[in-house]
Amino acid sequence: MGLRRWLKYYIPLRWTFTTRYINIINIISFFIIDAFPSLYIVIALGNREPITVVYWFLAFFGMFCFYECGYIFNETICVRFENNPTIRIPQNDFEAILKHIENLITIRIVLGVICSWIVLSRYPNNWRLYIALVLILLIVYAIHNFYRGKINIITMALEVTLKYMIPITALIPAKYLPEALFMVVLTIVAVRLLEYMSKKKFIDVNIVNNVDSFRIRYYIAATVLAIVAYMANCIHVVLIGLPIIFLCYRIASYIAMRKMKGVANVIHQGREHHGTERVGGSK
Secondary structure, X not given: OHHHHXXXXXXXXXXXXXXXXXXXXXXHXXXXXXXXXXXXXXXXXXXXXXXXXXXHHHHHHHHHHHHHHHHHHHHXXXXXXXXXXXXXXXXXXXXXXXXXXXXXXXXXXXXXXXHHHHHHHHOOOOHHHHHHHHHHHHHHHHHHXXXXXXXXXXXXXXXXXXXXXXXHHHHOOHHHHHHHHHHHHHHHHHHHHHHHHHHOOOOOOOOOOOHHHHHHHHHHHHHHHHHHHHHOOOOOHHHHHHHHHHHHHHHHHHHHHHXXXXXXXHHHHHHHHHOHHHHOOOX
């Protein structure tokens, strides 16, 4: 049983789910927040054939294989040099995993390369930019893991942006990439950046006092800004739907947490494990 317990970390994405998404609500949140936006943008701006969804999944899975390398390195190596590290791996598994770090990273790099090759064979137009973004992601994550301080504001924002843009870059025409980047920053990166800066006390003004109400206010503003961008002919009208969907999701989460105590407890448990509860959270 002990062997099977830590061998699960060899499975791509299993590291992410085991160390960060510890219950079903967290897993649903992962697919809504981490996966859905890039799929929405690909469908909105790319080829809308059903097979595109398959290639998006391969692009997303390949990107996350690369992305998890940063998780692994941070949570096995970097934590040993921190004064107050966040330990996400069970102590019983930690020593065994340390002996297999090279293999854990290698299998993800290999699978990421294979998925990328399959996707780029079908959608070759932006292959140079795609490869460049993957390499930048690995470099930025290395910097983020090794250095602690205000530089993490930049590296965190770049990490998140690249995580969403890499699958999108492979699957949509280059002329639509500025629109895609605008929506990724507006819908995902900016809100995470504000929460991160508040959590890490990088700014004196407490912008995020209550994370739930803040997210609702933010997505109201993001929806208005998206409408203005459409009226200025900067984005396609269908892209307005992305911040609207997130606004509805945040309102639904807000209501559920207040009406259902069990849901609130599960969400707070996940936030405490993930580190976002320190931003503010519902009381």
